[in-house]
Amino acid sequence: MTKTDGRVLALDLGTSSARALVLSATDASPIPGALARHKISPAYGNDGSATLDLHEYAEGLLGCLDELQQNGHLDGIGAIVLSSQWHSIVALDNNGAARTPVITWADTRAVDLDLGTSFDEHAFHARTGAWLHRLYWTRRIPWLLSTSPAEQFAGLPDLVLERLTGERVTSVSVASGTGTLDLATGSYDEEALEIAGVTADRLPPIVPTGWTGTLSTEYARRWPGLVGVPVHPPTGDGAASNVGTGGYDAGTAAVTVGTSAAVRVVHPIEDAPELPWELWRYRVDDKRAVTGMAFSAAGNLHAWLTGVLRLESDEPAGVEIGASKAVAIPFMAGTRPPAVVPSGSGVYFGLSFDDDPADLLAAALQGASLEIDRGLRLLDSLFDRQLDVVLGGGGIDASQWWRRCLTATFARPTTVCAEPEVGARGAAAVALGLSPDPGGAHLTPVADEVARVADLRRRYEALRELAVQASTI
Structure with missing residues (x-):
């Protein structure tokens, strides 16, 4: 983890709002006035659906960065970090285009799985930290495959990161929220992949915590102050909130x-x-x-x-x-x-x-x-x-x-904790090796x-x- 001399731009991908805010690099405290928010309204259906429009979500987040730039808050940024809701999934075609909206954690649609008496769910849970529940990709992916000819799958933070940097990768933190990660090795779990009916090459590659990308040419022109600024892999909101709270x-x-x-x-x-x-x-x-x-x-x-x-x-x-x-x-x-x-x-x-x-x-x-x-x-x-x-x-x-x-x-x-923006604060702390004090x-x-x-x-x-x-x- 590398500390930065500049301020930190934090992107917080929530279920009810997408936010962009600027934090101090010393203790990840928010810079007064340097926050932009885009309200998110999930679509709920009688069939149990709870979804987000991917395009609208991404455009709203990009608009938050535009607002910060208009107010002079994107100068002196030394790192970009992300905190994101866990458990989301989007089905993609072979070219990476979305075939579905963002399926959120609140969506109740999935398939029932009958894996027979030989399947040991307690051992599976101990290894992955998850259950065979609709919250996780082990049951989401088979359902999505039964409803659309999807070729690849990714979560909301993976696709936002790809939009910004041109690279579709995921972090070990976000991958763990899919229920398909072997916690000990930090790699996709072979049994979980078999249950989901996919191979690892159909999911985003997992990058180490120290990985960074940079903004694509399109966004470098849009926000000149962010040219060359390292973009860190996302942290799941639960993990980020814990660290940000102290x-x-x-x-x-x-x-x-x-x-x-x-x-x-x-x-x-x-x-x-x-x-x-x-x-x-x-x-x-x-x-x-x-x-x-x-x-x-x-x-x-x-x-x-x-x-x-x-x-x-x-x-x-x-x-x-x-x-x-x-x-x-x-x-x-x-x-x-x-x-x-x-x-x-x-x-x-x-x-x-x-x-x-x-x-x-x-x-x-x-x-x-x-x-x-x-x-x-x-x-x-x-x-x-x-x-x-x-x-x-x-x-x-x-x-x-x-x-x-x-x-x-x-x-x-x-x-x-004196700071309400604990997710953004925690994402900065994870990326930069900080230990924020609750201070309340x-x-x-x-x-x-x-x-x-x-x-x-x-x-x-x-x-x-x-x-x-x-x-x-």
Whole structure:
């Protein structure tokens, strides 16, 4: 990894927005005012589709760079880095032209696989960090092959990188999110490729973390200040968010809340602890892995409820942590693997005429906090210690009440990352070898709140089991 004397241009390829921002090269902190954003509106269909228009996405991102240039922010750039959503896929023809839109992680279309009794999914999961779930290319590619004569496959970050540099390659981090990577070797897994029905030459080549490209001639003319600036391979958003939040060692769990949420630990890939069935594992870079659990309802749940309930405030004003009589099981968007609860399975228990909108919001945020706590406790056990916790992401930044609720639910102190753009910051840190400090407030759990949440936990877990059972009926 090579440090740069210039500033860093970070491209953040999210599901709800594409952003370009300029960061300091010393600590990856954002330069004030040097941010451009293009709103993304995924297309959802009754068939389970959740897609992005590739051309519109790329043009929106390029427009962000134009905006930064117009405002004089592309001068003095020494590196270009990318953070991207994991799990996306696009089917391509033999000339590399897209035959499909971008299939996102939220898309539920895939094929069922019957691999017979000889297939050992636990061994497969231990090797790849993934399951045979629709989230991954092992089930996406067979479905795409059954619907269109695709010749090649790539993810959104691979195609954005190709658009900028003319080279279609991928990183070990992005490749790990496809579910087709052997985590130990950093190469495509032969069994995963066989299941997907493709050979490695139909997927983007995996380049080492130290690889760099440069802008193609077309974009060098468009942004003269970026001529010759090295473009680093993309980092998966989960890995980038952990590092950007300050959770980049095996003693710290990062809890990030954006559209969805996750709790993760970054650790060396060498001598990594045996992976439990309930957790996934991807790669950060050539030497580090990230192990964790993800949750489909988080910032999206908060935004939906504040709109539906017509709350004037984003906070459940007047509701004490752990005191809500109603219990919400936040399965509105289903669960991530290996659980199989479908979307549309959210439940409220114990509603009464005494409840007001703030009570309902508090119950939902508390339920999401208890879900995240399940993952944190698994990671505590895996790493044989009570992990330090750092909180980050837009959802954390937006709600003081939720920060306190998470701290009480975890029953341990937390540190709040002061920087909301954790994905871009982490991508810069991975590419340039930086170790950003969270730099935010330290929260101490309040004893009364911890006790109320502990009492609520038993009721929540019993009701959660009922919700899981009902989702299969």
